[in-house]
Amino acid sequence: MVSNCDAQLKSKIDEWLDWDKNEETRAKLQKLVDENNVEALQKKLLSRLSFGTAGLRGLMDVGYSCMNDLVIIQTAQGFLKFLEVARRELLDENGIIIGYDGRYNSKRWAEITATVFVQAGFPVKLFGDVCPTPLIPFAVRRYKCASGVVVTASHNPKDDNGYKVYDSNGAQIIGPVDKEIQKSILQNLKPLASSWDTHVLKDNKLLTDPQQDVEEAYRKLIIEDEILAEHRALNKQTGLKIVYTAMHGVGYKITQVIFDFIGATITPVPEQRDPHPDFPTVKFPNPEEGKSSLDLAIRTAEANKSPLIFAHDPDADRFAVAEKNSRTGEWKIFSGNELGAIFGYWLLYCFQKKYPEEKLSNTFMISSTVSSMILKTMAKAEGFNFVDTLTGFKWIGNKVLDLEATGKKVIFGFEEAIGFMCDPKIVDKDGISASAHFACCASYIYSKGQQIVDKLEEIYSKYGYHKSLNSYYFCDNPAIIRRIFERIRNWDGCKDTYPGGVLHNRYKIISIRDLTTGYDNTQPGNRAILPVSCSAQMITFVFDNGLHCTLRTSGTEPKIKYYTELCSSPDVTDQSVIEKTLRETVTAICEEFLEPAKNSLIPQSD
Structure with missing residues (x-):
């Protein structure tokens, strides 16, 4: 019997042993009881x-x-x-x-x-x-x-x-x-x-x-009805070699069926093709981890002389792409924001080919507020509409339904964490349809003598470079986090006053949206139109140099995250200048707003 524990814990132990009929978990709990491990029992039961x-x-x-x-x-x-x-x-x-x-x-x-x-x-x-x-x-x-x-x-x-x-x-x-x-x-x-x-x-x-x-209905309604016959024919004609990894998950079977239908060829990474609960070949089964999770895929691609790698996460709702640069021989793993730009270009092109009479004024693209604003920039140039939502596909999906209920047409939605919605018949991220659409896009681009990196450069040349710099600080003290954000809201000791800029206002703030308090100085009455939650911290700043910055807390981890993107005009072509301005502004935001040394914040790299 456990000693040194209160009545509540003893009651929960008895309750668990009475209710649980799984012999394995009952034995685990009994072992903790026999070891008098009060701390573990409290953590697990209270x-x-x-x-x-x-x-x-x-x-x-x-x-x-x-x-x-x-x-x-x-x-x-x-x-x-x-x-x-x-x-x-x-x-x-x-x-x-x-x-x-x-x-x-x-x-x-x-x-x-x-x-x-x-x-x-x-x-x-x-x-x-x-x-x-x-x-x-x-x-x-x-x-x-x-x-x-x-x-x-x-x-x-x-x-x-x-x-x-x-x-x-x-x-x-x-x-x-x-x-x-x-x-x-x-x-x-x-x-x-x-x-x-x-x-x-x-x-x-x-x-x-x-x-x-x-599975049959999905293939017909999401793939057959949406992907143009001419693009299926182009897939066969181009014969682009694509290496595919399911990351020990469940994506391979249906992906193979769909790629057979659209005329594209995938070579699976054999060690990662089928579901395996131990994920034995990857430290983290997440293609967002970059080359550490794509090592086997890169080796398979090199052996097969394939210039492209497609990856799903284990439940196949996220999608990642890597490409071998034919000029440098190096592999580039595209960020979610970069893929969002390419998908935006491609799905707009396909929509206009399929529905040439449809008015773009009635169509929308969507991304989460911490994702790239490239779709917003494209919308202004091309004449469609853009809206952003809170972080997470639950918000994107429900916004799609709201728009459709008013007769609007949604072309595409994405979030920077490699989540893409290419068909609003599924109001959630879908890595399977994303891979099919991207295969068609890749065949089209390669048939023109380009690579994906070339098309991305072309998109940025047309709409302006959108460079992101995202990271976070660890902070396991909620009081410090509250103090940091309250200081931002009461800048220089002035109540309900936000900062005016950074680096002695060399880079000025032109708009502020605080979704913790509901403040947004771009809206009538300074009232935010996105949902507000006082249980989480989230403030977005837009600077006069084109930088968008969102500071927010994580709902699941002890972190202060920052998402930043510098949106430049198309006439700014020197990427080194863009990179320098981005890093200079972001460094100043972190130092002046978060004060990491004073608040003992631990940066991601440490």
Whole structure:
């Protein structure tokens, strides 16, 4: 028995051992009890994973603060009760759809969720095999489901897993839905005995497997209906060699089918082609990590004399590209902002070819506020519309739906973290369709005797260079973070006064948007039109030299992040001058606004 612990902890230990029917996690908890490890028990039992707009994500281990069978049952039970009230008609008629990736426990937790809903008498569409995340929001709208769930931790380390929820509109949930689901979970914590009985799924008439139908419909509606026949023919004619890595995830099977259809050739990295929960060949299964995650892909490309590498993250909702420069022999890994510029160019070109009579004044492109403003610049030049949203595809997806409800046409949306929406039939990032569209774009560019880097340079020459510099500081003291941001809002001791510039106002601030307080001096009454959250810090400054800077806190890590981009005019062609101005301004912002030495902030590089 545990000694030196209070009544609350003892109660939680007894509760867990009473409720948990998984022998492995019960044994883990009992071991901590036998070792009298009070600190670990408190950490695991006295706090719990909170259900947010991304659902749940965390370490797979015993306890309410981790991902395990009991927490999944509690989540599914609470989620069911929420849907019974909020989405009852859809739940009765069409139920929910559930998918999962190749991580440890993903299939089991998908089956547990299906069990909870089937036991309650509701129809469930459960994928029979692993599936890419984008198929879930696609299927929610296809079947008019009450909701969609995918068990995945995307590109997190191998010991993590997650539980991602889509609303009935096919978009990721946003507030207040997340808070209502969390409340319902807390009201339904005691696991029903029936929730453990996954045998109920065998030959159950309420359970169907939608996999074949969804994959075929996805290929037809997202690929066949959107990619022009002339571009499929060009893919075959060009014969561009593309090396592809699924990063030990679930993207290869459907990507191969789609690339066969569009006439493009991919050579998979054999060691990373199929799902593997240990991700044995990469330290972090995230193509955003750069060459450290693409080493095998680069070796495969060199061996196959391929100039291009396409990469998905493990659940295939993100997409990355690398290209070997034919002149220098060096590999360039494109940033999300650079890919956003290329996608913007390509999808506008395709839209105008497919719909020559459509007015650009009725069309939109979207990016998150911390992403490149290249689409905004393009919009001004070409005559379409641009809007930005808060960070995250939950905001982009819901903005797409808002615009479509008023008769607007959305061409493209992206965020700098290599997330791209190339078809608004899926109101979420989709690495699969992104790879298909980019293959067509690459064939077109190469057929003209150019490389991707050349087209990117051409885009910047036309619209102006957009150079980004993003990083962060570690700070695990919330009081210091609050003090830093309150100082910015009360500059030089003047209440509700923001800085006027940096370097003795050599670079002046011309607009300020504070989405913590709701201040925006570019809007009537200085009232921000984007959603405001007082629980997070986020201030955006625009300088007279064309620099955009957003300072924000992370929702999941002890960090102050800065996202900066210098947007120059097309007549500024000297990139060294642009780079120098960018670094000079960003260094001054960090030193003057954040005071890293005074506040003991640790930069990313340390």
